[in-house]
Amino acid sequence: MSDVPIEYAVRLPQRRQHLVDVTVTVPADLVAGGRLVLPTWTPGSYVVRDYVHHVQSIAASDPDGRAIELTPSGHTAWTLPDDAVGPVTVRLELYANELTVRTNHVDDHHALLVPAATFPYVEGGEDRRHLVRFDLEAGDGTVHGLLPRHPDGDDDVFVADDLDHLVDGAFEVGDLPTVDFEVAGVPHRFVWSGHGGAPDLARIAADATAIGEAAVELFDGDLPVDRYTFLCVGWDQGGGGLEHRDGSVLMMPVRTFQQPDDYARFQSLVAHEYLHLWNVKRLVPAGLQRFDYERPTHTTSLWVAEGWTAYYDELLPLRAGVWTTRRYLDALASVTTSVLDTPGAALQSVQRSSYEAWTKHYVRDENSPNAGVSYYGHGATLAWCLDLLIRREDPYGPGLDAALRLLWDRFGGTGTGYTEDDVAAAVSEAAGRDLTGFFDRHVAGTQLPPVEDLVGAVGLTFSERSADVPAAPRLGVISSETDLGVTFDTVLRGQPAWHAGLTGGDRLLAIDGLKVARGELTPALRAHRAGDTVDVTVFRGPRLLTLPVTLGEPRPERQLSIVDSPTLEQREAFRSWTGRPLSEVGAP
Ligand SMILES: [Zn+2]
Known part of the structure; x- marks a missing residue:
């Protein structure tokens, strides 16, 4: 097999116009009938983005500079003629004016280039080295790449071992601190x-x-x-x-x-x-070991890949001493409240939420909280439950850390993906007892995370937020506010507003004939009691509607505090969990 690498060159001659010039050199042995594909998505962001949308022009030429015809193949690829000889140079102009972590953005200040959105790959050459050279002009600044630089000393050439490595790159160009x-x-x-x-x-x-x-x-x-x-x-x-x-x-x-x-x-x-350097990039769920860049790649384990990561992304700042104990517990209570309050939890397990990331989590609308769960928040709460279950068995031990280490030892860097059964086995081993029933109920099934029953293991308890002012009776909406007023983003299934026929997208005007402006929804509700029926007036598109709503009991606002008279075991479990003493848990 030839080992001629796939070479790319990048130029930024029209930064203010958000344009990027990219050339691909297709090695001679891959030219005849060769196929170039611009990925439709980038790993870690599970939605089809169709980066081809931003291709302004694409043209191919032979070694003598003569034009070669490129024929569209599928909706994000092109083929070279069977009789073409090479190497062939393919030149693209890309428009780059979408600033997110997964799209390209080029302006007078910087250039953020995401390989999946920038570099068409050559089919059949996926396992070869891929080289990226930046041909910059004075004033373009410095290239910061995630890929290693070429060992031969040319500063602006980066080397990827293969296509997956290239796509795992990302470049920032500019005069940047x-x-x-x-x-x-x-x-x-x-x-x-x-x-x-x-x-x-x-x-x-x-x-x-x-x-x-x-x-x-x-x-x-x-x-x-x-x-x-x-x-x-x-x-x-x-x-x-x-x-x-x-x-x-x-x-x-x-x-x-x-x-x-x-x-x-x-x-x-x-x-x-x-x-993620460990969990996802080297400890990989089954299904994500290799990617098909032309279509979605599914896994049922994003609740571990993302959910456990989301659990530790708050625990580590506490262990590192950059978060206070109170900040951490308030964050946990807030996630718990939203997880236990999501109507969609009855309809979608975290396993299905993981699998359906492409069509549900990344395609959110006003009904999303009614239709499913987030594998981030829900997965993080399940991770916490598993941590508490293990710590209840052994207050002095490392809790979920032990299960993560077992998975890391077994699968880290091996290229073999882990399954839910492997996760259940590691967690059971760490707990010293079989926890597969938990997975049946809460991971494959739709039973809510039993966190309120488990939190005593570390000397904590949930209580309702005490406030100087009484809690407002419940309307059952997730709302947002602008200077235009209050809009119901989501009307929660099964709650009073839902029963009354209100809908996500409704713009609130008045309750019982009194205007409700920005910041006034909670005070307006506080004027009533649970069980009262109020007239809610909204704009729905062009229509003015008034619907009677019978208000419900206030939404529970959970907070975490220390149990009365914690035992030595609870104190020890809290310390081994957070690295902090339980006595640090002050008033919420
Ligand atoms: Zn993540």
Whole structure:
């Protein structure tokens, strides 16, 4: 087999116009009848994005510069003629003006390039090395890539072992501030590509070091990279991350770093993407070992891949000392409340939620909370339940950490995917008793996570949030507010507004004939009691409607506090769980 690599070159001659020039050199032995495919999706983000949408032009030429016909093949690929000789150069112009962690964005400030959206791959050459060369002009800045640089010293050439490695890349180009630090002796870099905003890079490095070290400890000192890079973009809104083999792309509003709650979310995001370095990238669920970039690839285990990661992305900042115990417990209580309050939990198990990520989780609408669960929040709550079950058996032991380490020892870096049975076996082994019944009921089945029954294992209890003002009777909606007023984003199935016939998307105007403006929904409801019938007036599209709603009992607002007279075992279990003393649990 030929080992001629697939070569790409990138130029950014029209950054202000959001245009990227990409050339692909198809090796001679893959030219005749060769097929080029631009992926429809990128791993870690389970939705068909059809990156081909942004192709402005594509043309092929032979070694003498003569044009070669490209024929569309399927909706995101092209074929070369059977009699073509090569190597052939294929030139594309891409439009790049969508700033997310999984799409391309090029402007006068920076260029974020996501390989799946940028580089058509050559069928039959997937296992070859893929080289990416940046032909930059003065003023373009520096290239920060997640892939290794070419060993021959050319600074702006990056090397991927194969197609999957290439797609696991990501590049940031620009004149961007960076900070270097080490975790467990391994070099790490944080690259800030904010559009404005002024992060405290030294503080970010210190926090990321502490979180990274807590993660390495979780995996028994095993850090399977020789370098790691965070590429962080800033914008006026949005947030999120995408994990890669040797780094991640983060996105945060530029004001994040000046606001404590937003900064805490950023710390959690850092922990989340960093944990994926193990869980997902090297500890891989069955179904995600190889990808078909032309169509969806399914797994039933995103509740472990994402849910357990979401559980630890809040626990690690606490263990690392960058979150307070109170912040952590409030975050847990908030997730628990939303998980136990999701009507769709009766209809969709976390296993199905994982499998249906492509058509449900990533295609959210006003009915989503009624139709299913999030494998993030629901999976995190199940991880917590399993942790509590194991700690109830052994208050002095490592809890769920032990199950994660067992999975890591068995599957980490092997290329073999784990199944739900493997997860159940590891958890049962860590608990010292068979927990497959839990999986039947709460993972394959739709029984709610039994967290309220288990939380005593670590000396905690749920209580209803006490407030100086009485709780408002329940309407049963998830709403959002703008200067235009209150809109019902979701009307929760089985709740008073749903029975009355209100609908997600309805814009609230008045209750009992009195205007309800921004910030006034809760006070307006507080004027009534559970059991009262009120007239709710809304705009639904062009229609003005008034519907009578009989209000329900207030929604339980859970908070976590310490049990009365905790036992020594509860104190020890709390300490081995969080690394903190139970006495730190102050008043909510
Ligand atoms: Zn994730």
